Amino acid sequence: xxxxxxxxxxxxxxxxxxxxxxxxxxxxxxxxxxxxxxxxxxxxxxxxxxxxxxxxxxxxxxxxxxxxxxxxxxxxxxxxxxxxxxxxxxxxxxxxxxxxxxxxxxxxxxxxxxxxxxxxxxxxxxxxxxxxxxxxxxxxxxxxxxxxxxxxxxxxxxxxxxxxxxxxxxxxxxxxxxxxxxxxxxxxxxxxxxxxxxxxxxxxxxxxxxxxxxxxxxxxxxxxxxxxxxxxxxxxxxxxxxxxxxxxxxxxxxxxxxxxxxxxxxxxxxxxxxxxxxxxxxxxxxxxxxxxxxxxxxxxxxxxxxxxxxxxxxxxxxxxxxxxxxxxxxxxxxxxx
Amino acid sequence: xxxxxxxxxxxxxxxxxxxxxxxxxxxxxxxxxxxxxxxxxxxxxxxxxxxxxxxxxxxxxxxxxxxxxxxxxxxxxxxxxxxxxxxxxxxxxxxxxxxxxxxxxxxxxxxxxxxxxxxxxxxxxxxxxxxxxxxxxxxxxxxxxxxxxxxxxxxxxxxxxxxxxxxxxxxxxxxxxxxxxxxxxxxxxxxxxxxxxxxxxxxxxxxxxxxxxxxxxxxxxxxxxxxxxxxxxxxxxxxxxxxxxxxxxxxxxxxxxxxxxxxxxxxxxxxxxxxxxxxxxxxxxxxxxxxxxxxxxxxxxxxxxxxxxxxxxxxxxxxxxxxxxxxxxxxxxxxxx
Numbered sequence: 001x002x003x004x005x006x007x008x009x010x011x012x013x014x015x016x017x018x019x020x021x022x023x024x025x026x027x028x029x030x031x032x033x034x035x036x037x038x039x040x041x042x043x044x045x046x047x048x049x050x051x052x053x054x055x056x057x058x059x060x061x062x063x064x065x066x067x068x069x070x071x072x073x074x075x076x077x078x079x080x081x082x083x084x085x086x087x088x089x090x091x092x093x094x095x096x097x098x099x100x101x102x103x104x105x106x107x108x109x110x111x112x113x114x115x116x117x118x119x120x121x122x123x124x125x126x127x128x129x130x131x132x133x134x135x136x137x138x139x140x141x142x143x144x145x146x147x148x149x150x151x152x153x154x155x156x157x158x159x160x161x162x163x164x165x166x167x168x169x170x171x172x173x174x175x176x177x178x179x180x181x182x183x184x185x186x187x188x189x190x191x192x193x194x195x196x197x198x199x200x201x202x203x204x205x206x207x208x209x210x211x212x213x214x215x216x217x218x219x220x221x222x223x224x225x226x227x228x229x230x231x232x233x234x235x236x237x238x239x240x241x242x243x244x245x246x247x248x249x250x251x252x253x254x255x256x257x258x259x260x261x262x263x264x265x266x267x268x269x270x271x272x273x274x275x276x277x278x279x280x281x282x283x284x285x286x287x288x289x290x291x292x293x294x295x296x297x298x299x300x301x302x303x304x305x306x307x308x309x310x311x312x313x314x315x316x317x318x319x320x321x322x323x324x325x326x327x328x329x330x331x332x333x334x335x336x337x
Numbered sequence: 338x339x340x341x342x343x344x345x346x347x348x349x350x351x352x353x354x355x356x357x358x359x360x361x362x363x364x365x366x367x368x369x370x371x372x373x374x375x376x377x378x379x380x381x382x383x384x385x386x387x388x389x390x391x392x393x394x395x396x397x398x399x400x401x402x403x404x405x406x407x408x409x410x411x412x413x414x415x416x417x418x419x420x421x422x423x424x425x426x427x428x429x430x431x432x433x434x435x436x437x438x439x440x441x442x443x444x445x446x447x448x449x450x451x452x453x454x455x456x457x458x459x460x461x462x463x464x465x466x467x468x469x470x471x472x473x474x475x476x477x478x479x480x481x482x483x484x485x486x487x488x489x490x491x492x493x494x495x496x497x498x499x500x501x502x503x504x505x506x507x508x509x510x511x512x513x514x515x516x517x518x519x520x521x522x523x524x525x526x527x528x529x530x531x532x533x534x535x536x537x538x539x540x541x542x543x544x545x546x547x548x549x550x551x552x553x554x555x556x557x558x559x560x561x562x563x564x565x566x567x568x569x570x571x572x573x574x575x576x577x578x579x580x581x582x583x584x585x586x587x588x589x590x591x592x593x594x595x596x597x598x599x600x601x602x603x604x605x606x607x608x609x610x611x612x613x614x615x616x617x618x619x620x621x622x623x624x625x626x627x628x629x630x631x632x633x634x635x636x637x638x639x640x641x642x643x644x645x646x647x648x649x650x651x652x653x654x655x656x657x658x659x660x661x662x663x664x665x666x667x668x669x670x671x672x673x674x
Contacts, residue, residue, distance in 0.1 A: 046451075046474065071408035071417065071433075072617075080408065084435060088442075093449065096408075096433035098421060105425075112430065114383075140383060257621040279618065280409075284594040286623030 004045045013041050063093040064307060065118040067109055069101045069126050069150075073250050074278035075296045076124065079148060082300025083122060090308050092119075101188075101223050103128035110134040114141045120307045124150040127189030127223075144310035144318055148303035149294070150194055158310070158321035160303040164194045167292045167327045168201025171246050171274050174290070174329060176209050178336045180244030180272055184217035184235060186256075187248045198248050198276070217242050221252055228255045236263055236271070243271060244335075250277040253289065273334040276327075287333035295325045341382045350378050400430040401644060402455040404446055406438045406463050406487075410587050411615035412633045413461065416485060419637025420459060427645050429456075438525075438560050440465035447471040451478045457644045461487040464526030464560075481647035481655055485640035486631070487531055495647070495658035497640040501531045504629045504664045505538025508583050508611050511627070511666060513546050515673045517581030517609055521554035521572060523593075524585045535585050535613070554579050558589055565592045573600055573608070580608060581672075587614040590626065610671040613664075624670035632662045 010020045015038070023030045023038035030038075041047075066083055068076045080096060087094045095118065099106040106126045113121060114137055121143060123135070132155045138145050145157040153159075175183055185202050187195045199218075206213050219235050221228045232255050235241070247253055253275045257267070265271050267287055274290045275282075282289040302323055310318035331337065347357045352375070360367045360375035367375075378384075403420055405413045417433060424431045432455065436443040443463045450458060451474055458480060460472070469492045475482050482494040490496075512520055522539050524532045536555075543550050556572050558565045569592050572578070584590055590612045594604070602608050604624055611627045612619075619626040639660055647655035668674065 046477065070414070072411065072414040074409065077407070077409040077414070080435070081437075084437065093446070094435070096435070098417070098431070098433070100418075100421065109430070137383065251617075254617050254621060261621075280588075280591050281616065281618050281622060284591060284598075284622050285618060286621055286625070288623070 004047045006047070009038075009042055009045060009047050012045065013038060061117060061119055062091065063095055063118045064120045064122065064304075064311075065095045065097060065109075065113060067097045067099060067106065067121065067123040069099050069124065071096070071098065074280060075149065075250065075294055078278055078296035079124075079300035079303075082297040082302075083304040084300075086301050086304035086308065092308070099126045101127045103130075107134040110138060113138055113143055118143065120144045120146070120311045122146050122148055122303050122307055124148055125152060125192075127192055130191050139319075144307060146303045146307045146310070146318070146321075148299050150192055153193055156319045158303075158306045158318045160299050160306065160321075160323050160325070161194070162294045162299065162327045163324055164197035164327075165201040167276070167329075168198035168246075168248075169205045170201075170329055171198075171276075171292050172202045172205035173209075174331070174335060175244040175246065175272055175274060176205065176211065178244075178268075178272055180242075181211060182214065182217065182240070182242045183211075183244040183246060184219055184242035185213075185246050185248065186219045186221055186232075186252050188221050188223065188252075190220065195248055202246060214240075221249070225255065228252060229259060232256060232259050233263070236260065236265060241271075245271060245273045247273070247275040247277075250275060250279060253277060253279070253285075257285065267334050268336045272336060282330070283332060285334075288337075290332045290335040291330045292327050293330055294327045299325055341384045343384070346375075346379055346382060346384050349382065350375060398454060398456055399428065400432055400455050401457045401459065401641075401648075402432045402434055402446075402450060404434045404436060404443065404458065404460040406436050406461065408433070408435065411617060412486065412587065412631055415615055415633035416461075416637035416640075419634040419639075420641040421637075423638055423641035423645065429645070436463045438464045440467075444471040447475060450475055450480055455480065457481045457483070457648045459483050459485055459640050459644055461485055462489060462529070464529055467528050476656075481644060483640045483644045483647070483655070483658075485636050487529055490530055493656045495640075495643045495655045497636050497643065497658075497660050497662070498531070499631050499636065499664045500661055501534035501664075502538040504613070504666075505535035505583075505585075506542045507538075507666055508535075508613075508629050509539045509542035510546075511668070511672060512581040512583065512609055512611060513542065513548065515581075515605075515609055517579075518548060519551065519554065519577070519579045520548075520581040520583060521556055521579035522550075522583050522585065523556045523558055523569075523589050525558050525560065525589075527557065532585055539583060551577075558586070562592065565589060566596060569593060569596050570600070573597065573602060578608075582608060582610045584610070584612040584614075587612060587616060590614060590616070590622075594622065604671050605673045609673060619667070620669060622671075625674075627669045627672040628667050629664050630667055631664045635662055 010017045020038055023035045071077050084094055097109045103126050132152050135155055148160045151159040151161055189195055221231055260267055267273050277291045278293055278296050282291050306321050309316055347354045357375055360372045408414050421431055434446045440463050469489050472492055485497040488496040488498055558568055597604055604610050614628045615630055615633050619628050643658050646653055
């Protein structure tokens with residue numbers, strides 16, 4: 001079938017292009033009968049307006065982008081669900097872009113947004129991201145940016161986060177109360193602000209309890225599963241190994257459980273385990289997993305709400321929004337129930 | 338900062354628009370020195386080419402869409418990873434759209450693609466989708482469509498699927514071999530072809546073993562967690578309840594385990610459980626979960642490979658591609674180990 005443009009449609013209808021265009025936009029200048037005829041023929045001929053041309057005219061895409069490191073992590077899939085709920089109400093499309101924790105990929109994606117492809121951006125930065133030029137370029141191109149979860153403090157944009165410092169402190173206090181004295185802290189990035197804050201909470205809780213933090217127990221894992229298995233085996237085989245683990249990353253929980261089994265370490269008898277996680281299977285793991293659970297769905301909803309306000313209202317200083325929604329500790333068998 | 342277009346950029350450089358345009362495209366007609374100057378000033382003034390205008394000219398977006406029901410399911414997050422791996426090699430952007438199992442939402446998303454927004458589509462249809470006009474409209478608009486996992490058999494498009502009938506049969510045989518005689522089959526949709534095939538495999542394996550399929554044990558669950566808890570409680574409280582469960586959907590495994598615990602049913606002693614699932618936590622659940630695991634990553638890679646071939650080669654009958662990559666049974670403790 002040949003492509004049909006508005007000119008061909010007008011010819012078929014024996015009307016001017018202007019009349020057809022107004023009819024398609026439901027203009028009050030056009031009679032109901034003419035609109036009906038235009039829509040009927042447009043449908044018959046499979047006429048579809050060119051979205052790029054239309055975006056050029058409107059200067060609005062009715063689309064927002066969500067840029068996240070991955071979707072295998074339950075936090076992100078739940079946050080996206082919250083974002084979609086608000087976008088659906090507002091009649092916006094949501095495009096999800098994945099960076100797979102690569103700064104280069106994140107920059108490449110954002111560079112595409114500098115001129116009208118999307119009306120706004122919700123972002124949780126990659127674990128490699130430390131420079132912010134690619135984000136600031138959007139702000140200066142009037143594409144509002146809202147961070148959720150993984151923010152960059154210095155950047156002038158709205159931030160929807162959770163109480164990472166407090167959660168790190170609370171997690172550590174919980175393990176100490178359950179008798180742990182040597183606690184290992186696992187992360188995948190030293191650059192992420194959320195990690196810095198959680199780790200600071202961990203360190204301060206240790207110091208406040210007069211406990212020593214062994215450098216061998218600050219463990220930097222990677223995005224590679226085999227590499228993580230190797231690293232964790234080494235950590236748990238140490239002579240003076242930890243009696244408690246805080247994993248700041250959900251995906252490390254499978255290797256931790258797997259390697260404990262291999263090394264015949266009993267959780268929680270030999271090792272207590274706590275993870276920052278939104279896993280829906282946390283309570284049916286063997287043993288059930290104590291978690292710090294983030295309000296992922298609500299953070300997504302809140303981030304989207306702020307973004308749409310920024311997109312729709314000219315005199316709203318969205319950059320100043322800085323909302324913190326608290327996480328929650330769920331105590332289960334992996335720390336002694 | 339005011340928006341800067343190519344006209345303003347040319348004026349600033351004291352060059353013609355044509356020269357600036359050619360310099361930005363790295364044309365051989367322009368000297369290296371001029372190119373350097375143009376890029377320098379373009380950068381200084383934050384000039385960004387309008388992607389819509391550029392797409393209008395090129396009639397190519399270098400973007401493909403991936404439309405899936407959700408990302409909380411491990412199958413989809415792993416398939417997307419496979420797709421991204423190929424897209425990255427080819428230099429394409431990947432846009433992920435979520436339908437949340439709604440046909441209306443799926444149609445609304447696809448209707449946006451009929452005129453140039455994306456170069457091709459990879460889709461796993463929603464559990465509500467039975468009509469296919471929205472997909473055929475893309476084919477007739479020359480946007481190639483490749484189904485992966487959840488396909489619609491009658492539609493003239495490439496299909497990358499797995500051996501759903503065989504897997505349903507194999508899963509059922511396994512439970513029968515482990516002593517099950519009354520097996521319940523759980524799904525979330527009667528419309529999905531993958532479900533029809535899995536269920537047919539289940540029914541035939543039962544019949545081949547001269548076992549009766551009780552209608553009360555063909556269980557249609559929903560997308561609502563509370564509703565599923567209610568349904569599953571009812572099924573497992575039946576007087577003559579099942580001694581084995583096959584869940585054709587990953588997300589039903591958490592409610593199945595949870596309700597077994599509530600009803601004090603021991604897995605596998607009282608009830609053997611098998612699930613179609615790509616859960617990375619399957620082997621650390623309590624008890625570890627026997628799964629039929631789909632080759633999600635490979636299916637994503639293969640679907641993307643076929644799509645890019647369709648986008649790039651004019652004389653390729655991609656519609657005829659119909660590849661079946663087999664799934665695998667992993668036997669664990671939930672069926673007796």
